[in-house]
Amino acid sequence: MIAVIMAGGKGTRFWPRSTVTKPKQFLTLASEEATMLQQTYARFRTCLPEEDVYVAVSENYLPIVKEQLPELADNRIIIEPDQRDTAPCIALTASFFLRLERDDVLVTAPSDQYIPETEELMEALRAAEHAAKTDGVVVTLGIVPTRAETGYGYIETIESDEYSSKYGERVKAVKAFIEKPTKEKAEKLIELPNMYWNSGIFIWKPSTIASYMMKFQPQMWSIFDLKEEEFRLSYSKLPKLSIDYALVEKLDRLYTIPIEFIWDDVGTWTSLERIFSTDGDGNLMLGQIYPFATRNSIIYTEQQRIVTIGVEDLIIVSTAEGLLICRKSDEQSVKNAIAALDTDQEGRQT
Structure with missing residues (x-):
């Protein structure tokens, strides 16, 4: 299993501390000693060997990544020519590994989440890895909600023996994604036993990402066959799309693993x-x-x-x-x- 930490966001809800030149993933927000990126990298390094932890980052933030993670080799940095949100970033990541002829299961994870219970996280990821080895299967981690949060999307799972997952009891089939709700709707959602927050952590193979990109975002995927200069120019013109909107909400082989350990996306003050x-x-x-x-x-x-x-x-x-x-x-x-x-x-x- 390979972990790819996505570190290209802007974190504007933490303005004025988070800025365009140094957004929140490069700040000491959840710790006085380490930045969000450093914490996330250390979290994966406790469970995975050095050669299996990568960082995807836009070119303008490359100097900050090298400063904060001096141990990260250049060949484990996936460089985006421009900031275009998570769909182009994940497409670039899939293309990167397929060019290396590596189709190991990928964990694509944000760089700015607070998860102190590393062992519990890895147990969930290993369960997800088992399912994601199957072609076309995508797994996300679903957070058991603790409050009527309006800043997160929600995942509704299918609670029926008819749809019980062949990948184990922890893995539940997803029925629907629900966009960030109003306060009133969120209060109703958290009363349902089959409702979870969308963590934004996805587990899938590069070939799975590629197949869905070709199906749902063929124009975006086509630029990865271009030569360097054409590619850079085309990438900078891609629409800014989240991976949820571009792909995940369209899938029918989507599963989630509910988790109850401490988790926060550290998205607001x-x-x-x-x-x-x-x-x-x-x-x-x-x-x-x-x-x-x-x-x-x-x-x-x-x-x-x-x-x-x-x-x-x-x-x-x-x-x-x-x-x-x-x-x-x-x-x-x-x-x-x-x-x-x-x-x-x-x-x-x-």
Whole structure:
């Protein structure tokens, strides 16, 4: 089994700490000692030999990867010419290994997830590997939900003896993917016994990825036969598609393994409250912060001192990049706000 860590995301929901030049996977968010990428790499290296752990990263972040993982050999770095989301990245990964004539089972995993229970993770991956050895079979890890989360997609499995998996009791057939729900819908979904969060971790063979790419994304897949310069130009023009939308939601040989160990995708500021302890007033603070009558807030500052008086349920983040102030309940809107900010800045520059 081969692990490929995808490290090309932008992490805009962690703005202004996560920036275009140094996004969240290269920051010490879930640990004071190691970045998200370093933690993910170490997690797989405890279970897999050095030669079977790879990193896929866009070309602009290559220097950061080499700095943070000096032990990673150049031939284990899969370089994207541009950032085009997870579907092009995974297609590139499949092409990379097929050119090497390696069709071992791949684990394609994000670089920014918090999974402290490494042994339990590997048990699930080994069970998934057994199923994914079969041509055309794709397995994902489904997280047993613990709250009505609106920031994740959901997986509905088939709970019937008629559809019991031949790959073992842990492996369940997937009935449907459900897009990120409203709060009201999420509250209903978590009451169902056959509903799981989509972890974004997929287990499949390069040849399986290739066959589905040829079927569902033939135009995208065709560019991997081009010569270097043509390929680079074509890759940069690919649509930004998630692997869920481009392939996975279309599959009928899709399975999931439910897992109950601690997992978090560390996608928003409030996710840090599930990793670190808050103070007696429910605040999570880092930096020179002086709170008065402040409750249930996340406050982070790198340089400036921050004084808060009479605030509650806020996210306040101050870095050299900028200042963020928002209600916790609105944090899913940070991504859209930063996209609008970037568009405005590009407009002013032109």
